[in-house]
């Protein structure tokens with residue numbers, strides 16, 4: 001992993017994924033260490049973010065690293081017409097590792113091919129969000145005691161939801177049973193379904209949410225990704241497809257946890273927040289430990 005970019009979750013083997021999760025456990029026990037105090041992390045967010053950017057920055061600072069960067073393309077020289085390649089080549093002069101979010105699918109791969117320092121993909125368009133995937137896996141393992149043989153239910157925008165794409169691919173290592181709930185227009189892309197088939201695993205597709213909840217160990221809710229729709233009218237048709245309420249969890253398995261990469265809009269009612277099954281805010285907290293593990297591994301400090 002040392003000096004290796006993380007662009008897609010498929011860049012890591014199952015053993016490498018497990019290693020990051022195990023390291024994250026040790027950072028959860030002791031998050032403040034000075035192991036990156038001579039390192040500079042660049043945080044380049046061309047697209048909005050709350051959790052990913054701030055948890056990366058918190059993770060880096062708790063390990064003693066300095067953080068530079070920008071939180072919007074509007075405050076960078078992209079506004080003056082600078083290319084992504086020139087931005088990456090420039091920022092690599094100032095940093096040891098670049099964390100980048102961008103709206104274009106494939107931009108992180110392109111950045112990793114031109115960058116002399118490792119790139120961590122913090123989300124590229126509707127494609128991949130591998131660090132969210134690692135914190136999702138960490139949250140699943142922590143709450144279920146295992147990653148193997150679980151019933152995982154994905155709900156919402158499975159077409160444009162990059163967190164779903166990354167997590168589905170990673171769960172193919174763990175004999176998962178997939179339950180895919182979405183509007184017809186927002187089904188999981190064929191390329192991602194092909195991963196499930198190649199792993200010789202099963203998936204079922206549904207449009208209704210309630211009927212599937214009793215079958216699930218993890219209920220992974222997602223936002224309908226308004227910003228990815230080419231036509232706003234199409235978004236209007238599906239924007240209120242799902243609304244999970246507390247009463248809908250009455251027949252859930254006792255071990256069920258509700259995850260969500262956040263931000264949520266209206267797909268989880270706030271009455272769910274008080275349920276012991278709600279785990280989305282703890283999930284966001286786990287992002288700090290997983291990102292500490294990842295940066296420490298890539299920078300060769302663990």
Ligand code: CP
Nearest residue numbers: 049050051052261262
């Ligand atoms: N989960 C996630 O990527 O959230 P942000 O968009 O706030 O970073």
